[in-house]
Amino acid sequence: xxxxxxxxxxxxxxxxxxxxxxxxxxxxxxxxxxxxxxxxxxxxxxxxxxxxxxxxxxxxxxxxxxxxxxxxxxxxxxxxxxxxxxxxxxxxxxxxxxxxxxxxxxxxxxxxxxxxxxxxxxxxxxxxxxxxxxxxxxxxxxxxxxxxxxxxxxxxxxxxxxxxxxxxxxxxxxxxxxxxxxxxxxxxxxxxxxxxxxxxxxxxxxxxxxxxxxxxxxxxxxxxxxxxxxxxxxxxxxxxxxxxxxxxxxxxxxxxxxxxxxxxxxxxxxxxxxxxxxxxxxxxxxxxxxxxxxxxxxxxxxxxxxxxxxxxxxxxxxxxxxxxxxxxxxxxxxxxxxxxxxxxxxxxxxxxx
Numbered sequence: 001x002x003x004x005x006x007x008x009x010x011x012x013x014x015x016x017x018x019x020x021x022x023x024x025x026x027x028x029x030x031x032x033x034x035x036x037x038x039x040x041x042x043x044x045x046x047x048x049x050x051x052x053x054x055x056x057x058x059x060x061x062x063x064x065x066x067x068x069x070x071x072x073x074x075x076x077x078x079x080x081x082x083x084x085x086x087x088x089x090x091x092x093x094x095x096x097x098x099x100x101x102x103x104x105x106x107x108x109x110x111x112x113x114x115x116x117x118x119x120x121x122x123x124x125x126x127x128x129x130x131x132x133x134x135x136x137x138x139x140x141x142x143x144x145x146x147x148x149x150x151x152x153x154x155x156x157x158x159x160x161x162x163x164x165x166x167x168x169x170x171x172x173x174x175x176x177x178x179x180x181x182x183x184x185x186x187x188x189x190x191x192x193x194x195x196x197x198x199x200x201x202x203x204x205x206x207x208x209x210x211x212x213x214x215x216x217x218x219x220x221x222x223x224x225x226x227x228x229x230x231x232x233x234x235x236x237x238x239x240x241x242x243x244x245x246x247x248x249x250x251x252x253x254x255x256x257x258x259x260x261x262x263x264x265x266x267x268x269x270x271x272x273x274x275x276x277x278x279x280x281x282x283x284x285x286x287x288x289x290x291x292x293x294x295x296x297x298x299x300x301x302x303x304x305x306x307x308x309x310x311x312x313x314x315x316x317x318x319x320x321x322x323x324x325x326x327x328x329x330x331x332x333x334x335x336x337x338x339x340x341x342x343x344x345x346x347x348x349x350x351x352x353x
Contacts, residue, residue, distance in 0.1 A: 012174070060220075099111065115133070172324075179233055228309070248286060
């Protein structure tokens with residue numbers, strides 16, 4: 001499987017938080033020739049390269065498998081579905097989006113709908129979007145018809161968006177780039193390190209339930225005790241709406257190296273080491289200081305008595321919507337950084353963090 005094909009399969013995989021099975025299946029297939037696996041009940045996947053030797057510092061590379069989604073809370077008498085979010089959506093961008101709803105017979109299509117403006121008062125037209133004001137329509141005329149389709153309370157819902165690649169411009173379009181791009185980078189980094197002379201052992205973690213509070217990585221850090229960790233993320237690009245002097249996550253800008261966000265201050269010495277490593281290997285990098293957001297690094301840095309962590313990412317336009325845009329050269333820059341860091345890390349360096 002080629003790297004771009006991996007990204008396509010990961011993006012198209014259906015995996016809202018808690019339901020990451022399809023993503024895990026793709027990851028297993030990609031790494032089956034050079035790694036062994038463990039999996040826990042939360043659907044965290046641990047990928048151990050066969051080139052590990054043991055008795056060396058353990059570096060964890062993390063990308064979370066889950067995407068934001070919805071869950072069916074109730075089936076209304078007219079057959080439409082009341083939903084609640086799994087994770088945080090840009091609610092203003094939801095109406096008229098196509099979705100796929102899990103049923104016993106597989107996923108079925110639906111549309112996120114709202115009352116047409118023709119039937120709304122002026123106050124209703126100007127009111128903020130809430131989950132009480134939108135619903136999913138699967139084409140039924142009554143609740144019994146919807147139930148016969150296999151839809152139940154608790155059915156999971158994800159976007160119905162197909163991955164596309166514009167080869168001429170190196171641009172990717174699709175869903176779930178947060179964090180399927182991070183998953184792809186994690187797996188490709190492990191693959192490319194075959195045959196390299198390393199002074200560390202590696203474990204790739206495809207973690208679950210990040211979008212609902214980094215729950216999966218909490219279990220991970222109880223199960224393993226890495227000496228250092230790299231989180232690869234799909235990060236909100238800010239280059240289409242931010243003053244030029246504040247743009248820190250630009251499309252084609254390379255790796256976004258995060259100093260901090262609302263949940264974590266990344267290990268400063270590790271961040272500095274990563275900058276110097278990027279310069280040494282000519283990896284394009286942009287630095288970011290965020291007032292909002294959050295990621296798995298927040299839990300990792302304080303787990304097991306403290307674990308050095310960095311958060312590196314791919315600029316993604318229109319994150320947490322049904323249609324994301326990202327650049328292949330930014331993905332490649334993150335893989336190059338992952339490979340370079342693993343080649344440069346050793347026990348002495350890690351202890352210096």
